[in-house]
Amino acid sequence: MKDIFNLLKQGSKSSLIASIVNFIIAGLKGVAFIFTANVAMFAEMMHSLGDAINQLFVYIGSSLSKKAPTERFPFGFGRLVNLVCLFAIIVVAILSYETIREGIHHIVEPLPTETDTTMLLINIGVLAIAAILESFVLYKAGKEVLEQAGQPYGGLKPLTSSFVHLSRAKPATKLVFMEDTVATAGALLAIIAILIARFTGFAPSEGIASVIIGLMMFYIVYRVFMENAAGVLGEHDPHMEERISQIVLRHDAIEDIRKLFVLKEGDNLHVEVVAEIDPDLTSREVNDIRNEIEKIIMEQKHVTDVNMEFELNDGKRTWPETQNEMDQKPGQDA
Known part of the structure; x- marks a missing residue:
């Protein structure tokens, strides 16, 4: 009771x-x-x-x-x-x-x-x-x-x-x-x-x-x-997908997004991300990147879980740029 x-x-x-x-x-x-x-x-x-x-x-x-x-x-x-x-x-x-x-x-x-x-x-x-x-x-x-x-x-x-x-x-x-x-x-x-x-x-x-x-x-x-x-x-949430993509692409180590999906279940949002990274990164660096990005995503309203995976950068642009890559990633020149 x-x-x-x-x-x-x-x-x-x-x-x-x-x-x-x-x-x-x-x-x-x-x-x-x-x-x-x-x-x-x-x-x-x-x-x-x-x-x-x-x-x-x-x-x-x-x-x-x-x-x-x-x-x-x-x-x-x-x-x-x-x-x-x-x-x-x-x-x-x-x-x-x-x-x-x-x-x-x-x-x-x-x-x-x-x-x-x-x-x-x-x-x-x-x-x-x-x-x-x-x-x-x-x-x-x-x-x-x-x-x-x-x-x-x-x-x-x-x-x-x-x-x-x-x-x-x-x-x-x-x-x-x-x-x-x-x-x-x-x-x-x-x-x-x-x-x-x-x-x-x-x-x-x-x-x-x-x-x-x-x-x-x-x-x-x-x-x-x-x-x-x-x-x-089960439907996707386009607004949150755009927001999550901006969060992911803002990180210096992320080269591209190969797959991103936000599933709505009632009030809850489930996030799936497959991002591309540089092949020279170590396993420890990759884990740190995952933890850092997942922490920011979990702070968004209604997000209950995040599954983030990585693929090596294939040199091809898959995810469309948004807002000039969030006004360009830190450290990049205009």
């Missing part, structure tokens, strides 16, 4: 916070829907419930993925977070379908527009609270995105620059950020639909909002499925 609690402590905090917040929001929306029978509120309730379930699964998966390698699973459990996300997204897909179906039903057969001011205030109030809470989680997730991407995250940057660097975030953080972006937008859209129905008498507006919210949920389903399917299969 102690081991389980230790693993849970290492899980994605943003996923846990987002899950708790979304369960609370789903409850508020559910109560509002019971009192008002508002279809836009129903769509928002389903959306929040789907997000809460998904983010809870992600939190559990991200925790278990930190489990140390065993004899049976020597490469660890890094991809478990991707498997859990794939399972959780099925739930969200079902909720997305129900949201769209309910929306279409109310477009075809719209309910009479609610004229009771109290009911209107309940709907608007609950959705406004939801939008505020969702934006808080979105800001926190955006901050984590920028932190993981090595970017400044002060001021409003988590709500603006995060979209540019989203691809470099951890799977769990990326999921929370995408879901809460849609959740915040969905709450605002539902408010607009309710106001349109109330003051213009256009009752289908709520059904239209429900369909749009459901389609946004399906977009999240698509993105999460594609990214985590790639994670389960």
Whole structure:
């Protein structure tokens, strides 16, 4: 039991916070829907419930993925977070379908527009609270995105620059950020639909909002499925490969890189490098070079292991030069 609690402590905090917040929001929306029978509120309730379930699964998966390698699973459990996300997204897909179906039903057969001011205030109030809470989680997730991407995250940057660097975030953080972006937008859209129905008498507006919210949920389903399917299969990380190549080529003794591959497994990165060196180097010098470079690589975020091998320089350029060989290696003339 102690081991389980230790693993849970290492899980994605943003996923846990987002899950708790979304369960609370789903409850508020559910109560509002019971009192008002508002279809836009129903769509928002389903959306929040789907997000809460998904983010809870992600939190559990991200925790278990930190489990140390065993004899049976020597490469660890890094991809478990991707498997859990794939399972959780099925739930969200079902909720997305129900949201769209309910929306279409109310477009075809719209309910009479609610004229009771109290009911209107309940709907608007609950959705406004939801939008505020969702934006808080979105800001926190955006901050984590920028932190993981090595970017400044002060001021409003988590709500603006995060979209540019989203691809470099951890799977769990990326999921929370995408879901809460849609959740915040969905709450605002539902408010607009309710106001349109109330003051213009256009009752289908709520059904239209429900369909749009459901389609946004399906977009999240698509993105999460594609990214985590790639994670389960094992994909390379081009950004980190470029960074690792710069580290390797910066060393005086490295003539070229014959092979470099960075494999992503959940939050973990596994690095494989085959570099070319001068044939006159001694075994002791080669070991010192390996230790020095591997130490720097292991200091990079999310890198869990490095396998570095050497081949003799064949005189042919294999790896493309980057940034003028990092502004030229120390000791070289311009």
